[in-house]
Amino acid sequence: xxxxxxxxxxxxxxxxxxxxxxxxxxxxxxxxxxxxxxxxxxxxxxxxxxxxxxxxxxxxxxxxxxxxxxxxxxxxxxxxxxxxxxxxxxxxxxxxxxxxxxxxxxxxxxxxxxxxxxxxxxxxxxxxxxxxxxxxxxxxxxxxxxxxxxxxxxxxxxxxxxxxxxxxxxxxxxxxxxxxxxxxxxxxxxxxxxxxxxxxxxxxxxxxxxxxxxxxxxxxxxxxxxxxxxxxxxxxxxxxxxxxxxxxxxxxxxxxxxxxxxxxxxxxxxxxxxxxxxxxxxxxxxxxxxxxxxxxxxxxxxxxxxxxxxxxxxxxxxxxxxxxxxxxxxxxxxxxxxxxxxxxxxxxxxxxxxxxxxxxxxxxxxxxxxxxxxxxxxxxxxxxxxxxxxxxxxxxxxxxxxxxxxxxxxxxxxxxxxxxxxxxxxxxxxxxxxxxxxxxxxxxxxxxxxxx
Numbered sequence: 001x002x003x004x005x006x007x008x009x010x011x012x013x014x015x016x017x018x019x020x021x022x023x024x025x026x027x028x029x030x031x032x033x034x035x036x037x038x039x040x041x042x043x044x045x046x047x048x049x050x051x052x053x054x055x056x057x058x059x060x061x062x063x064x065x066x067x068x069x070x071x072x073x074x075x076x077x078x079x080x081x082x083x084x085x086x087x088x089x090x091x092x093x094x095x096x097x098x099x100x101x102x103x104x105x106x107x108x109x110x111x112x113x114x115x116x117x118x119x120x121x122x123x124x125x126x127x128x129x130x131x132x133x134x135x136x137x138x139x140x141x142x143x144x145x146x147x148x149x150x151x152x153x154x155x156x157x158x159x160x161x162x163x164x165x166x167x168x169x170x171x172x173x174x175x176x177x178x179x180x181x182x183x184x185x186x187x188x189x190x191x192x193x194x195x196x197x198x199x200x201x202x203x204x205x206x207x208x209x210x211x212x213x214x215x216x217x218x219x220x221x222x223x224x225x226x227x228x229x230x231x232x233x234x235x236x237x238x239x240x241x242x243x244x245x246x247x248x249x250x251x252x253x254x255x256x257x258x259x260x261x262x263x264x265x266x267x268x269x270x271x272x273x274x275x276x277x278x279x280x281x282x283x284x285x286x287x288x289x290x291x292x293x294x295x296x297x298x299x300x301x302x303x304x305x306x307x308x309x310x311x312x313x314x315x316x317x318x319x320x321x322x323x324x325x326x327x328x329x330x331x332x333x334x335x336x337x338x339x340x341x342x343x344x345x346x347x348x349x350x351x352x353x354x355x356x357x358x359x360x361x362x363x364x365x366x367x368x369x370x371x372x373x374x375x376x377x378x379x380x381x382x383x384x385x386x387x388x389x390x391x392x393x394x395x396x397x398x399x400x401x402x403x404x405x406x407x408x409x410x411x412x413x414x415x416x417x418x419x420x421x422x423x424x425x426x427x428x429x430x431x432x433x434x435x436x437x438x439x440x441x442x443x444x445x446x447x448x449x450x451x452x
Contacts (some may be wrong), residue, residue: 084123127140171218275368345403
């Protein structure tokens with residue numbers, strides 16, 4: 001925002017103050033103001049500004065037709081709302097308002113104990129109020145309920161304002177009629193909650209092949225309420241899935257080592273050596289078999305793996321922690337990756353469109369890490385992932401593997417876990433008894449925090 005722009009605006013405002021109640025003059029003033037604002041937007045499209053005159057400077061008047069209205073001069077308050085792009089900085093924003101560099105640094109230093117203005121987030125808004133072309137107040141909402149305020153009156157000072165807020169436990173339940181994603185959204189879960197549910201049960205349920213119509217789910221989540229309204233779901237503190245008649249339960253528990261993870265009702269960790277599937281929410285087109293008719297080679301031959309149909313470019317995750325033993329082209333498999341895991345497991349991923357950066361022989365990788373992307377390289381009729389598992393160098397059906405939990409509740413943790421478990425199970429039971437499909441079956445309740 002340049003000084004010439006403000007001067008032009010002041011001239012227009014002064015002219016409007018002396019306006020005559022004659023139609024041509026009014027029309028000219030309106031047209032002039034519209035033109036200026038259009039130019040302002042073109043010059044600085046990232047800053048949307050609203051201008052407010054000081055109401056105390058204006059007095060009601062009923063002048064005779066054609067009589068000039070004299071308005072005493074007074075301070076003018078202006079508000080600038082800057083919607084931030086990824087390249088914007090606090091220094092750049094304040095420079096547009098002709099704030100000197102040393103003063104900008106002083107504002108940032110005063111604000112730092114409340115919020116570091118070097119950490120501005122894309123698509124958020126900085127609001128700046130000025131009076132007589134000098135900054136007066138800066139506001140930046142940096143969370144769902146917290147706002148940084150910096151004021152210049154009486155010396156620069158910074159503080160935080162908060163809207164009334166609290167975290168409560170909310171239960172969301174539903175039944176599968178079409179897909180977990182579609183029916184989860186219908187039940188009131190946001191996409192992040194659905195992904196969290198699939199992550200929690202990823203070792204027990206293959207969401208590409210195991211989900212059946214009539215399956216059901218319940219999720220207990222931490223919900224942030226601001227001014228009494230739910231605004232954002234947080235951590236899942238408990239969940240239940242009934243898949244093909246079998247019940248799976250997850251209870252979030254933080255052990256004595258400070259590490260939080262999910263356990264079943266018997267206190268066994270849900271984390272396993274291998275995930276049930278390296279892809280999410282996809283369908284199986286070919287199963288593990290010793291005799292499958294190959295669609296390209298036109299002959300019967302073994303198919304010792306699982307084929308997952310998925311669009312080209314879909315991320316492929318490592319089924320477990322391990323090291324890459326081969327990465328590159330492998331005959332009919334096209335782009336292929338092999339990973340060695342603990343307990344003599346080896347997993348293979350074929351027909352990839354490309355291999356992720358850094359996935360080379362000897363590289364250490366984590367369970368769930370993206371290692372490649374679905375494609376149709378090698379001998380393939382269309383985009384899909386070929387996934388195979390070897391145990392002691394023998395190919396096995398990936399869907400038959402039941403790997404062991406990575407830990408269990410220890411003796412010293414059992415009492416604490418029992419309290420958390422009872423709280424979660426009572427909420428899940430209430431959801432089962434009370435809920436119809438897609439209904440939030442429990443009222444929000446204060447979250448239980450176990451005593452140390």
